[in-house]
Amino acid sequence: MDDVVELRGSEDVESLIERGRVAGALAALRAARESVGAAELLLVADGFGQLEHWGERADTLRMATELRPGDAELWAHLGDALVLDEQLPAAMTAYRQAVDLGPATVGDVLRALLGFGLEDEAIELFTAAQERHPGSASICHALAAAHGLSGDHARAVGFFRTALELDPEDDLIRWNLTHALARTGRSLEAWRIYRDEPGDRTTGPTRVVVEECDLSWRDAHPDLLRRLQNAIGWTVPLIRSGGYDRESELTFVFDIEAPTLRSTLVTEPTSAGVRFVVTSTDGTPVQDPDLRLWRAIVDEAVTGFRDPGDSTWFAVIGTTPGVMLEYADQRLRSAGTVAGIEITPCVPVEERTGIVGLDDDTDREIRPVLLEGAVRNDHDGGMYAHEEGLRARRMCALLSLAWNRCWTIKLRPHWEVPAGIVPDVEEPPLEQPNSLNSTEVVELPSWLTAAWKRIEEDSNLSDALDAFYEGMLLYREHPSLAMVAFVTCCETYGSRTIPGRLSKLRFRTALETVLDEEDAAELINTYYTLRNETAHQGKLHGLEKSFGLQLDRMVGEADPELDFTHGVLRNLRAATRSLLIAALGGD
Known part of the structure; x- marks a missing residue:
């Protein structure tokens, strides 16, 4: 058994188990237990643990504690083994010894007991330990945590407070105390503890100006307000913000759901810009702790708003597979910038289309475009990239409108350039290809930046563009629903001049601006009738129900599905597109 004496780590224990199978491993571990020192006994005990022989593991660890009775870690491991061997009284004795030997293992003992579901035993153990060691911050902290996890937050607050008094520099104790105070509704006190602020209160006016800033209110207030909401969440830990109530377009009132906070x-x-005012909610003078809280929130919000940082996001966009009479793909001729977003053409990549694993699973070469923008200053660029996703989608909608081809997000916004995406430095000639199997070269229209600004300022135009883009997304696979989306786009735009529920009149008013007057009436009735049949009766008019053409028709016989998809719908798409481009100041 000389090889057993030379145990060097867990890999040697595993080797013993593998070499001797189960019975042989047990015999080898028992032999090793009789011939090694305390340090190696822990390895032998680990071996018994791998075989789930908890009694043997406990016996081995008990031998180790006899050799090294002052090793708190060994006593903690012994307690774990005894719990698993269903020797709870002996386990509690071992845990008590581990706690008494020093603060290093207090956290390990607490986690073990809670992990075993022994909350009551944990409270009993640390209550007795706190009586024996009243000056131990770690024991008091563990007792508080045990009470908190059992749901007794009021009792937890008292012990967390005592632990913090014993060790004022322990940030974890301070954080847990604020958590417990927040759970008991004492939010303002939680904030004061977290910020290490004094609790004195002085009298003053019921309305106090805390800061005036030279920020452009009308241009920036949505971002600034979101910054304030985020600052509330960050400055006051674990307290949910009540958000803000809109009193008017120019004044907003922020509140925090805190019974002890008596101001907004x-x-x-x-x-000159923006004024931040704290006002009392109960008619009493604004108190100092309230002012300190609001000043911290305002400072955080204004600092973040003025300095949005240099974080950058990247997204990849490209065309969807084309339909009849569309080019195979589009290629951006040269880079440009729209609304602060850099738009860069990239070299071709392969895109998998169809249903993977079936016969229609194919590769399609596309020429993607890389979007690069700065993280908005109303948030810190969290992992979900919500704001960046909205901007990338709006860019796809505008490009789909400008280039008359559906563009979508291929890789959602991320903080690094996606692997395999390489800028294309070659600038091709601007000419129409001879074959529909070729790639059309396109350029960024000069009106896109102005259009973006109009959309941001005009919610009606934004809604109309969204409806048009939904139509483009649905066009290939769901033409009847695309018809509904295009009609909705026109109705939305028509509501600028025709109020109320006169939806057909809004639709007609919008389209009459781009259709010849003599054709308008008949076409509008056709469009609206088909739209109603789909929206209200579920009728499908296009090719969405079949992958192929109906071949048993007589020569010259009409094909209504084909006529709808590549005639009626194509014409409505063109009219809707012309309407929006004109509204956005395009060519």
């Missing part, structure tokens, strides 16, 4: 923050525009 009001933002007001001034001739």
Whole structure:
């Protein structure tokens, strides 16, 4: 058994188990237990643990504690083994010894007991330990955590507070105390503890101006307000913000759901920028702790708003597979910038289309475009990239409108350039290809930046563009629903001049601006009738129900599905596109 004496780590224990199978491993571990020192006994005990022989593991660890009675870690491991061997009284004795020997293993013992579901035993153990060691911050902290996890947050607050008094520099204790205070509704006190603020209160006016800034209110207030909401969440830990109540387009009132906070923050525009005012909610003077809280929130929000940082996001966009009479793909001729987003053409990549694993699973070469933008200053660029996703989608919608081809997000916004995406430095000639199997070269229209600004300022145009883009997304696979989306786009735009529920009149008013007057009436009735049949009766008019053409028709016989998809719908798409381009100031 000389090889057993030379145990060097867990890999040697595993080797013993593998070499001797189960019975042989047990015999080898028992032999090793009789011939090694305390350090190696822990390895032998691990071997018994791998075989789930908890009694043997406990016996081995007990031998180790006899050799090294002052090793708190060994006593903690012994307690674990005894719990698994269903020797709970002996386990509690071992845990007590581990706690008494020093603070290093207190956290391990607490986690073990809670992991075994022994909350009551944990409270009993650490209550007795706290009586024996009243000056131990770690034991008091463990007792508080045990009470908190059992649901007794009021009792937890008292012990967390005592632990913090014993060790004021322990940030974990401070954080857990604020958590417990917040759970008991004492949010303002939680904030004061977290910020290490004094609790004195002085009298003052019921309305206090905390700061005035030279920020452009009308241009920036949506981003600034979101910054304030985020600052509330960050500055006051674990307390849910009540958000803000809109009193008018120019004044917003922020509140925090805290019974002990007796004030709100009001933002007001001034001739120079923005004023932040704290007002009392109960008619009493604004208290100092409230002012300190709101000043910290305002400072956080304004600092973040002025300095949005240099974080950058990247997204990849490209065309969807084409339909009849469309080119195979589009290629951006040269890079440009729209609304602060850099748009860069890239070299071709392969895109998998169809249903993977079936016969229609194919590769399609596309020429993607890389979008690069700065993270908006209303948030810190969290993992979900919500704001960046909205901007990437709007870019796809505008490009689909400008180039008359559906563009979609291929890789959602991320903080690094995706692997395999390489800028294309070659600038091809701007000419129409001879074959529909070729790639059409396109350029960024000069009106896109102005159009983006109009959409941001005009919610009606934004809604109309969204409806048009939904039609483009549905066009290939769901033409009847695309018809509904295009009609909705026109109705939305028509509501600018025709209020109320006169939807058909709104639709007609919008299209009459781009259709010849003599054709408008008949076409509009056709479009609207087909739209109603789909929206209200579920009728499908296009080729969505079949992958192929109906070959048993007589020569010259009409094909209504084909006529709808590549005639009626194509014409409505063109009219809707012309309407939006004109509304956005395009060519």
